[in-house]
Amino acid sequence: MTALNTALEIDLTGQGTAESLGGRFCGGVGGEAEFIRGAAASPGGRSILALPSTRDGGSASRIVPRLGPGASATFHRCDVRYVVTEYGIADLRGKSVRDRAMSLIGISHPNFRSWLVEEAKRLSLVYQDQVYHPALYREDLEAWRTTRTGLSIFLRPVRISDEPLLKEFFYSLSDKSLYRRFASARKDMPHSRIQEFVTVDLSRDVVILGLVFRDGREHLIGFAQYSRNERDRLAELAVVVRDDYQRQGVGTLLHSYMTDLARKSGIAGFTAEVLEDNLPALRLIEKMGFEAVEAEGGAKEMRLIFDN
Ligand SMILES: CC(C)(COP(=O)(O)OP(=O)(O)OC[C@H]1O[C@@H](n2cnc3c(N)ncnc32)[C@H](O)[C@@H]1OP(=O)(O)O)[C@@H](O)C(=O)NCCC(=O)NCCS
Known part of the structure; x- marks a missing residue:
C-alpha cells in the first residue's frame, strides 16, 4: 500500500x-x-x-x-x-x-x-559544531554506470544528510584500506572528521558516492573526491572502495567518472599521493595514465595531465 x-x-x-x-x-x-x-x-x-x-x-x-x-x-x-x-x-x-x-x-x-x-x-537536535555550506546539490552530476564485472552503480554528489552512510562505510573498511586512504593509523571517525566530506565547498571540491541499492536502501560501496588547487589548475584525487567490493572495477569506474567531471570543469590534471607499498592504488592509477613525479617519506606523488 x-x-x-x-x-x-x-x-x-x-x-x-x-x-x-x-x-x-x-x-x-x-x-x-x-x-x-x-x-x-x-x-x-x-x-x-x-x-x-x-x-x-x-x-x-x-x-x-x-x-x-x-x-x-x-x-x-x-x-x-x-x-x-x-x-x-x-x-x-x-x-x-x-x-x-x-x-x-x-x-x-x-x-x-x-x-x-x-x-x-x-534546539540541540544536531551537533553544536555542525557546519553548513550553502552550495546547492548538483543533480546534473548524477549517473548510473556499470563496471566491467556487470555491477550497476549509482553515482551522485554527497549530500549534507549523508553522514550516517559515510560513517557506516568508514567503519566497514579494513584497517589496511583505512590506513591506505588516509596514510594515518587513526581509526576513529567522529562527526567532526566525517562532516568534512559532506559539507564540501562545491566550487572547489567534488565528492562522488558510488551506491548500490539493496533491501530498499542505499549502500555506499566506494567514493572519490577531488579538491581543486587554485595555484596550478590541478586537483588532488583520492578514491576508496569497500573491501568486499574491491577488484570489481569500482575504483576504475570512480576514477573515470571523476576525470570526466574534472575535464568539464576546466581542471588541467590530477595529482595523487600514494604510499609506496600500496600496490593496488599504484596499479590502478598507473593504468589510468598517472606518472610518478616525486617520492618522499614512503609516499609517491603521482600526476596525470589531461590531454586536450
Ligand atoms: C585502490 C582501490 C581504490 C582500487 O579499487 P578497486 O575497485 O579494487 O579497483 P579496480 O577493481 O577498478 O581495479 C583496477 C586495477 O587496480 C589494480 N588492483 C586493484 N586491486 C589490486 C590488488 N589487490 N593487487 C594488485 N592490483 C590491484 C589492478 O591493476 C586493477 O586492474 P585489473 O583488475 O584489470 O588488473 C582500492 O583497493 C582501495 O580502496 N584501497 C584502499 C584505499 C586506497 O588505497 N586508496 C588510494 C589512495 S587515496
Missing part, C-alpha cells in the same frame, strides 16, 4: 500538520493519519508526504524547527517515511532525531537552510 499525502508544515523531527498553521485551522480531522499508518504497517508499504518547500510566495519555510504554538499534530514522526519537496527526498525510516533533522534540512528551500541549521543547533 502506498499512501501519498501532503502537509502544511513539518518539523525537523518529522512530525507535522495537515490541519493548521499554528492555531489557525485550515482543515478538519481527516483520514491522513490512518493512511500513513496503514501504509507503514502494510508489508512493503510506503508512505510519502509531498509538499512544496515554502509557503506564502516563498516567504516562509514549510520545514520548520518546531510546529507553531497551537498546531494540530496530524501525523506522528514514527509513522512518516518519505518526505518529498522540489529539492529531493528525505527517507526518515529508522533515523535518529539528528539524522532526521539533517535529512529534512537537505530538502528544505536553500534560502532557509542556514536558518534551519542554526535553529536545530539551538
Whole structure:
C-alpha cells in the first residue's frame, strides 16, 4: 500500500500538520493519519508526504524547527517515511532525531537552510559544531554506470544528510584500506572528521558516492573526491572502495567518472599521493595514465595531465 499525502508544515523531527498553521485551522480531522499508518504497517508499504518547500510566495519555510504554538499534530514522526519537496527526498525510516533533522534540512528551500541549521543547533537536535555550506546539490552530476564485472552503480554528489552512510562505510573498511586512504593509523571517525566530506565547498571540491541499492536502501560501496588547487589548475584525487567490493572495477569506474567531471570543469590534471607499498592504488592509477613525479617519506606523488 502506498499512501501519498501532503502537509502544511513539518518539523525537523518529522512530525507535522495537515490541519493548521499554528492555531489557525485550515482543515478538519481527516483520514491522513490512518493512511500513513496503514501504509507503514502494510508489508512493503510506503508512505510519502509531498509538499512544496515554502509557503506564502516563498516567504516562509514549510520545514520548520518546531510546529507553531497551537498546531494540530496530524501525523506522528514514527509513522512518516518519505518526505518529498522540489529539492529531493528525505527517507526518515529508522533515523535518529539528528539524522532526521539533517535529512529534512537537505530538502528544505536553500534560502532557509542556514536558518534551519542554526535553529536545530539551538534546539540541540544536531551537533553544536555542525557546519553548513550553502552550495546547492548538483543533480546534473548524477549517473548510473556499470563496471566491467556487470555491477550497476549509482553515482551522485554527497549530500549534507549523508553522514550516517559515510560513517557506516568508514567503519566497514579494513584497517589496511583505512590506513591506505588516509596514510594515518587513526581509526576513529567522529562527526567532526566525517562532516568534512559532506559539507564540501562545491566550487572547489567534488565528492562522488558510488551506491548500490539493496533491501530498499542505499549502500555506499566506494567514493572519490577531488579538491581543486587554485595555484596550478590541478586537483588532488583520492578514491576508496569497500573491501568486499574491491577488484570489481569500482575504483576504475570512480576514477573515470571523476576525470570526466574534472575535464568539464576546466581542471588541467590530477595529482595523487600514494604510499609506496600500496600496490593496488599504484596499479590502478598507473593504468589510468598517472606518472610518478616525486617520492618522499614512503609516499609517491603521482600526476596525470589531461590531454586536450
Ligand atoms: C585502490 C582501490 C581504490 C582500487 O579499487 P578497486 O575497485 O579494487 O579497483 P579496480 O577493481 O577498478 O581495479 C583496477 C586495477 O587496480 C589494480 N588492483 C586493484 N586491486 C589490486 C590488488 N589487490 N593487487 C594488485 N592490483 C590491484 C589492478 O591493476 C586493477 O586492474 P585489473 O583488475 O584489470 O588488473 C582500492 O583497493 C582501495 O580502496 N584501497 C584502499 C584505499 C586506497 O588505497 N586508496 C588510494 C589512495 S587515496
